[in-house]
Amino acid sequence: MGSVIIEKMTKQFGEFTALHDINLEIQEGEFFALLGPSGCGKTTTMRCIAGFEQPTSGKIKIGEKEVEKIPANRRNCGMVFQSYALFPHMNVFDNVAYSLNIKQLNASNPVKQLGIYARLLSKRLGRTPKDIQEKVMKILKYVELDQHADRLTSELSGGQQQRVALARALVMEPAVLLMDEPLSNLDQKLRHSMRNTIRTIQQDLGITTIFVTHDQEEAMSMADRVAVMDKGNIVQIGTPTELYSNPLTPFIADFVGTSNIIDVEIVEQINGTIKLKGDNFLLQSTNTIEKKQAKAIIRPEHIQVLPYDTDVNKEEVNVLEGIVLMSTYLGPTVRYDMKVGDQEIIVDTTYSSGISIFEEGRKVKLSIDHGRVLLI
Numbered sequence: 130m131g132s133v134i135i136e137k138m139t140k141q142f143g144e145f146t147a148l149h150d151i152n153l154e155i156q157e158g159e160f161f162a163l164l165g166p167s168g169c170g171k172t173t174t175m176r177c178i179a180g181f182e183q184p185t186s187g188k189i190k191i192g193e194k195e196v197e198k199i200p201a202n203r204r205n206c207g208m209v210f211q212s213y214a215l216f217p218h219m220n221v222f223d224n225v226a227y228s229l230n231i232k233q234l235n236a237s238n239p240v241k242q243l244g245i246y247a248r249l250l251s252k253r254l255g256r257t258p259k260d261i262q263e264k265v266m267k268i269l270k271y272v273e274l275d276q277h278a279d280r281l282t283s284e285l286s287g288g289q290q291q292r293v294a295l296a297r298a299l300v301m302e303p304a305v306l307l308m309d310e311p312l313s314n315l316d317q318k319l320r321h322s323m324r325n326t327i328r329t330i331q332q333d334l335g336i337t338t339i340f341v342t343h344d345q346e347e348a349m350s351m352a353d354r355v356a357v358m359d360k361g362n363i364v365q366i367g368t369p370t371e372l373y374s375n376p377l378t379p380f381i382a383d384f385v386g387t388s389n390i391i392d393v394e395i396v397e398q399i400n401g402t403i404k405l406k407g408d409n410f411l412l413q414s415t416n417t418i419e420k421k422q423a424k425a426i427i428r429p430e431h432i433q434v435l436p437y438d439t440d441v442n443k444e445e446v447n448v449l450e451g452i453v454l455m456s457t458y459l460g461p462t463v464r465y466d467m468k469v470g471d472q473e474i475i476v477d478t479t480y481s482s483g484i485s486i487f488e489e490g491r492k493v494k495l496s497i498d499h500g501r502v503l504l505i
């Protein structure tokens with residue numbers, strides 16, 4: 130059983146509280162991401178689960194077992210670090226086989242242990258048993274490194290080293306795979322392809338995976354569910370679409386994708402529509418809110434840019450007047466910085482050839498569905 134349950138976990142380092150009352154329930158087979166800015170407590174949470182750090186209070190359960198008193202090497206967690214932590218003097222095969230050898234060493238009688246020590250010290254004194262050889266080669270094939278089994282890890286590319294680290298964790302058949310920023314040393318293109326590799330392997334094996342990142346795109350594209358952390362607290366847990374469409378706070382709206390976060394005053398509420406006043410412009414929203422002052426969250430891609438002379442029915446959608454401050458061509462999209470009243474707003478539009486880009490200084494109309502103006 131590879132579920133992970135954390136109840137009321139707190140971690141203090143002296144006077145400093147790194148984790149405040151964390152609660153998490155991660156299902157067996159789930160790909161779960163911890164997302165948050167630097168220093169919010171992601172690694173500390175992982176280290177507590179793996180057993181490298183002892184929580185100050187609270188409970189951790191892996192499967193049916195409470196693990197507080199179980200040492201790290203018996204928690205059945207595989208860990209992949211940002212730095213990979215490979216042995217540079219060993220080849221790919223030996224890096225992956227190493228933990229299996231150690232496991233066998235711990236379980237063997239003294240005579241057998243001598244043989245294993247000899248094997249670990251020098252490959253010439255004794256051969257790797259068949260069962261270990263088969264396991265290692267199977268997993269190396271899986272991460273497409275079977276052709277490089279004899280290469281020293283110091284001779285591999287970043288992506289290949291990353292896959293050795295993954296293979297080394299997976300070969301132990303852990304109940305839970307913990308990955309702490311495993312892709313942050315890779316270049317953009319390799320990150321994308323490794324995301325797919327990791328996700329595919331995780332799905333194939335059905336292994337419970339906790340993935341730490343401060344890259345929202347990485348978390349959103351890979352995980353079944355994401356917990357957003359801020360200053361040692363978990364501030365929201367949800368599927369990527371839930372977090373994107375219903376962020377609970379401006380911090381989450383800003384962290385999970387790009388958002389326009391606009392201070393508004395509630396003017397009146399009629400028939401399920403709220404009239405709002407921004408900085409020299411008016412808006413309407415079909416969301417509900419009980420406050421007088423609120424933040425309106427509008428995603429850049431939910432705003433349509435139209436030529437100024439377009440006739441739009443103001444009853445059905447928000448129609449705002451805007452001036453283009455800057456346009457940035459990004460290939461499939463064009464990003465506009467707009468001035469609306471005294472507010473600056475970001476707008477993303479899809480670009481297709483033949484469509485002209487609104488130039489800087491141009492007056493335009495912006496249309497936004499009432500339902501796309503989220504109030505927090």
Ligand SMILES: Nc1ncnc2c1ncn2[C@@H]1O[C@H](COP(=O)(O)OP(=O)(O)OP(=O)(O)O)[C@@H](O)[C@H]1O
Binds near residue numbers: 145165166167170172
């Ligand atoms: N051993 C320690 N002693 C004292 N403070 C620590 C220790 N380990 C972590 N901290 C503090 O706890 C907080 C959380 O650290 P943690 O490493 O969990 O952050 P993180 O979310 O993983 O950040 P990053 O994205 O930069 O890796 C930080 O303020 C950090 O300085």
Ligand SMILES: [Mg+2]
Binds near residue numbers: 171172
């Ligand atoms: Mg960290």
